[in-house]
Amino acid sequence: MENLNFEADAIIDPKDEAIENLRQQLAEANRRDAFKADQLDQFNKAIMGVIGDSVEAIIDSRVSDAVENAMNDFNIHDHQSEIDEMIDERLPEQLDEADQREAVESIVKEVLEGATLRIETI
Numbered sequence: 052m053e054n055l056n057f058e059a060d061a062i063i064d065p066k067d068e069a070i071e072n073l074r075q076q077l078a079e080a081n082r083r084d085a086f087k088a089d090q091l092d093q094f095n096k097a098i099m100g101v102i103g104d105s106v107e108a109i110i111d112s113r114v115s116d117a118v119e120n121a122m123n124d125f126n127i128h129d130h131q132s133e134i135d136e137m138i139d140e141r142l143p144e145q146l147d148e149a150d151q152r153e154a155v156e157s158i159v160k161e162v163l164e165g166a167t168l169r170i171e172t173i
């Protein structure tokens with residue numbers, strides 16, 4: 052026959068205690084991780100504080116050298132045809148002498164078509 056006086060607390064309590072112990076271990080591990088991450092961040096800032104200016108100076112020097120070399124190697128005459136094309140694209144189209152005469156005649160005709168002429172002698 053079954054034991055009716057079975058104590059459930061005798062089985063549950065050790066497991067609850069083990070779970071709580073694991074939770075505390077996890078919390079402690081998380082605190083250590085956070086502390087290590089903070090230390091690493093502080094170390095990173097210290098290193099950058101020490102070498103940051105040197106790194107910036109090296110970068111500035113390399114960039115200046117690259118720009119100077121590019122300017123020394125640049126010859127505008129190598130790009131003259133492209134420059135001429137860009138200028139031509141932006142300038143209005145030039146008319147030759149015959150086209151200019153036709154344009155002027157057309158404008159004069161338009162003006163004179165609606166005009167009334169009166170000739171007076173003095």
